[in-house]
Amino acid sequence: xxxxxxxxxxxxxxxxxxxxxxxxxxxxxxxxxxxxxxxxxxxxxxxxxxxxxxxxxxxxxxxxxxxxxxxxxxxxxxxxxxxxxxxxxxxxxxxxxxxxxxxxxxxxxxxxxxxxxxxxxxxxxxxxxxxxxxxxxxxxxxxxxxxxxxxxxxxxxx
Amino acid sequence: xxxxxxxxxxxxxxxxxxxxxxxxxxxxxxxxxxxxxxxxxxxxxxxxxxxxxxxxxxxxxxxxxxxxxxxxxxxxxxxxxxxxxxxxxxxxxxxxxxxxxxxxxxxxxxxxxxxxxxxxxxxxxxxxxxxxxxxxxxxxxxxxxxxxxxxxxxxxxxxxxxxxxxxxxxxxxxxxxxxxxxxxxxxxxxxxxxxxxxxxxxxxxxxxxxxxxxxxxxxxxxxxxxxxxxxxxxxxxxxxxxxxxxxxxxxxxxxxxxxxxxxxxxxxxxxxxxxxxxxxxxxxxxxxxxxxxxxxxxxxxxxxxxxxxxxxxxxxxxxxxxxxxxxxxxxxxxxxxxxxxxxxxxxxxxxxxxxxxxxxxxxxxxxxxxxxxxxxxxxxxxxxxxxxxxxxxxxxxxxxxxxxxxxxxxxxxxxxxxxxxxxxxxxxxxxxxxxxxxxxxxxxxxxxxxxxxxxxxxxxxxxxxxxxxxxxxxxxxxxxxxxxxxxxxxxxxxxxxxx
Numbered sequence: 001x002x003x004x005x006x007x008x009x010x011x012x013x014x015x016x017x018x019x020x021x022x023x024x025x026x027x028x029x030x031x032x033x034x035x036x037x038x039x040x041x042x043x044x045x046x047x048x049x050x051x052x053x054x055x056x057x058x059x060x061x062x063x064x065x066x067x068x069x070x071x072x073x074x075x076x077x078x079x080x081x082x083x084x085x086x087x088x089x090x091x092x093x094x095x096x097x098x099x100x101x102x103x104x105x106x107x108x109x110x111x112x113x114x115x116x117x118x119x120x121x122x123x124x125x126x127x128x129x130x131x132x133x134x135x136x137x138x139x140x141x142x143x144x145x146x147x148x149x150x151x152x153x154x155x156x157x158x
Numbered sequence: 159x160x161x162x163x164x165x166x167x168x169x170x171x172x173x174x175x176x177x178x179x180x181x182x183x184x185x186x187x188x189x190x191x192x193x194x195x196x197x198x199x200x201x202x203x204x205x206x207x208x209x210x211x212x213x214x215x216x217x218x219x220x221x222x223x224x225x226x227x228x229x230x231x232x233x234x235x236x237x238x239x240x241x242x243x244x245x246x247x248x249x250x251x252x253x254x255x256x257x258x259x260x261x262x263x264x265x266x267x268x269x270x271x272x273x274x275x276x277x278x279x280x281x282x283x284x285x286x287x288x289x290x291x292x293x294x295x296x297x298x299x300x301x302x303x304x305x306x307x308x309x310x311x312x313x314x315x316x317x318x319x320x321x322x323x324x325x326x327x328x329x330x331x332x333x334x335x336x337x338x339x340x341x342x343x344x345x346x347x348x349x350x351x352x353x354x355x356x357x358x359x360x361x362x363x364x365x366x367x368x369x370x371x372x373x374x375x376x377x378x379x380x381x382x383x384x385x386x387x388x389x390x391x392x393x394x395x396x397x398x399x400x401x402x403x404x405x406x407x408x409x410x411x412x413x414x415x416x417x418x419x420x421x422x423x424x425x426x427x428x429x430x431x432x433x434x435x436x437x438x439x440x441x442x443x444x445x446x447x448x449x450x451x452x453x454x455x456x457x458x459x460x461x462x463x464x465x466x467x468x469x470x471x472x473x474x475x476x477x478x479x480x481x482x483x484x485x486x487x488x489x490x491x492x493x494x495x496x497x498x499x500x501x502x503x504x505x506x507x508x509x510x511x512x513x514x515x516x517x518x519x520x521x522x523x524x525x526x527x528x529x530x531x532x533x534x535x536x537x538x539x540x541x542x543x544x545x546x547x548x549x550x551x552x553x554x555x556x557x558x559x560x561x562x563x564x565x566x567x568x569x570x571x572x573x574x575x576x577x578x579x580x581x582x583x584x585x586x587x588x589x590x591x592x593x594x595x596x597x598x599x600x601x602x603x604x605x606x607x608x609x610x611x612x613x614x615x616x617x618x619x620x621x622x623x624x625x626x627x628x629x630x631x632x633x634x635x636x637x638x639x640x641x642x643x644x645x646x647x648x649x650x651x652x653x654x655x656x657x
Contacts, residue, residue: 075625076628077509077513078513078520079528082527082528141530141531141628141629144528144530145527149527
C-alpha cells in the first residue's frame with residue numbers, strides 16, 4: 001500500500017467531511033438553500049447531522065473496503081483484473097443505500113430539503129467520498145478499474 | 159579476447175547448442191564468440207537443431223541490441239561460420255574409396271592399395287559417408303587427414319584463419335575451443351586432426367604463441383540399440399564399442415595432445431539411452447546435461463587465467479545419479495544467471511505472451527484499463543490518455559518482436575526441460591513439474607517454486623509472484639533504453655526476474 005494512495009483517500013475524506021458538516025449546513029443556515037417547513041436549526045442538529053453522519057460513515061467504509069480488497073487482490077491476468085469492476089459497482093451500492101437512508105423520513109424531516117439534500121449526498125457520498133478516492137488511489141494493477149480512473153489520475157496525479 | 163568455438167560431429171554441434179543457450183543467459187562476456195560446425199553429415203538432426211537455436215539467438219540478439227550494462231541477457235554477440243564438411247563441395251560419391259581414388263591407387267601403387275585394403279573393409283570403403291563417419295573414427299581420420307589448411311582457400315577456413323590473424327594483429331588474445339565426442343566418428347577423428355592442423359597453420363603464420371587452443375573430449379554418456387533387422391555387417395555406430403574407442407583414444411592423447419594448451423574431459427557413468435539413427439535428420443538426440451557442462455567448460459576456458467598451470471581440467475559431483483547447483487563450476491554465478499533467464503522464460507511464456515495475445519483480442523484501450531503495466535510500454539492507441547511517444551502495440555514491428563522473443567523463450571525452455579529429462583540422472587536445478595506446464599497460461603503462480611534448493615524465507619517466497627512482478631513493471635524510470643515497446647517490456651521483465 002502506497003503512502004500517496006492513503007494520503008489521497010484521507011484528503012478526499014477530509015474534503016467530504018468539510019462539505020458535509022460545515023459547508024452544506026452553512027448553506028442551509030444562511031438560507032442559500034431555503035427550508036421553510038421545519039425550523040432550520042433544529043433540523044440541522046437533529047435530522048441532518050445524524051443522516052449526514054450515516055452517509056459519511058458508510059461511504060468511507062465502502063472506500064476503505066474497496067481499497068483493502070484491491071490491495072490484497074490476487075490477479076495475474078487482465079481478465080481477472082477486469083472482473084473487479086463488478087466488485088467496485090457492488091460496493092457503490094453501499095453509498096447509494098446510505099443516501100436513500102439519509103433522505104428518508106428516518107433522517108430527514110423536511111420535504112423542502114429533499115431535492116437539495118439528495119443532490120448534496122450524491123456529490124458527497126458517490127463523488128467525493130467514493131469515486132474520487134477509488135479512482136485516484138486504487139492500488140497498482142487495479143488502478144484503472146474505477147470508471148474514469150485514467151482521467152482522474154491525469155488530473156490529480158498518481 | 160576473441161573466442162572461436164569449433165564443434166565437431168553431432169556431439170560437437172550439441173555442445174554448440176548448449177553454448178548458445180548458456181551465452182543467452184549472460185554467462186559469457188561481451189566479447190564476440192565465433193562458432194564453426196564441422197560435420198560430414200550436413201543434414202544431421204543435432205546439427206540442424208543447433209543451427210536453429212543459433213539463428214533464433216541471433217534474431218533475438220539483433221532485436222534486443224542496445225546498452226547491456228543493466229542486464230546480461232543476450233549480451234554476447236555470436237557469429238557463425240556455419241557448417242564445414244571435410245568433403246567440401248564434392249558432389250561425387252562420398253565414400254572412402256572415391257575420396258582416396260582407390261581404383262587409381264590400386265593400379266598405380268598396388269602396395270598402397272593393399273595397405274588400404276588392410277586398414278578398411280570393403281564395406282567401409284564403399285559405404286556412403288554423407289550421413290557422417292558412422293561412428294568409425296578410423297574412417298573419419300582418413301578423410302580429415304586430407305584436409306590441408308595451407309591450400310584450403312574455401313570458406314570458412316580462409317575467413318577463420320584471416321580473422322584470427324587480424325585479431326592477433328590488433329593485440330587481442332585469441333582462444334580456440336574444440337569440442338566433440340572422443341568415442342564417435344566425426345568427433346573422434348576430427349578433434350585431434352583439426353587441432354593438429356590449426357596448431358601447424360598458426361605456427362606457420364607465426365601467431366601460435368598468441369593463440370590458446372583447448373579441446374573438450376566428451377567421453378561416453380549415451381548409448382543406443384540398433385533396430386532389429388540391422389545387419390551386423392552394415393557400417394554404423396555401435397554404442398557397445400564406445401568405451402573401447404574411448405580407451406584407445408585416451409591412450410593416444412596421453413602423449414599426442416601437445417597441440418592443446420588445455421584439455422577438458424567430460425563423461426557420465428550413467429549412460430542415457432537414445433533412439434538409434436544411422437544419421438541425417440533422424441539423428442536428433444535429446445539434450446543432455448553433459449552438454450551444459452561442455453558449455454561451462456568453454457566458459458571456463460574463455461575466462462581462465464594463464465597463471466594457472468593445470469592442463470587437464472576435471473570436475474566431479476557430490477552424489478552419483480544427481481546433479482545439483484553445487485555440482486556446477488562457479489555455482490553461485492551460474493545459478494544466478496540461469497535462474498534469471500529461466501524465471502523470465504516462465505513469466506513471459508506463462509503470462510506475458512498470453513496477455514499480449516489477449517490485448518489484440520480485447521483491443522488496446524480496454525486491455526490497458528485492466529493491465530496498467532501495458533501503458534508503460536505501448537501507447538494507448540490514440541485518445542486523450544497515454545504517452546504518444548510510445549510505440550503502437552498493433553504495429554507490425556512490435557508484433558514481430560513479440561514473436562521473436564517468444565520463439566527464443568520456447569527454444570530455451572525446450573533445452574532446459576530436455577536437460578531435466580535425462581535418463582538415469584536426477585537433475586535438481588529447476589522443478590520440472592513447474593516448467594513443463596508452460597504450454598499456455600499458467601493456472602497457478604508457481605514462480606517461487608521454480609528453483610530447486612531455494613533457501614529464501616517463506617515471506618520472500620510468498621511475495622515472489624507474477625502479480626508482484628507486474629506491479630513493479632509500473633515503475634520503469636530507472637531503465638535505460640531500450641525501455642519502450644516490446645523490447646522495453648522484455649528488458650524490464652528480465653531485470654525484475656533477477657533474484
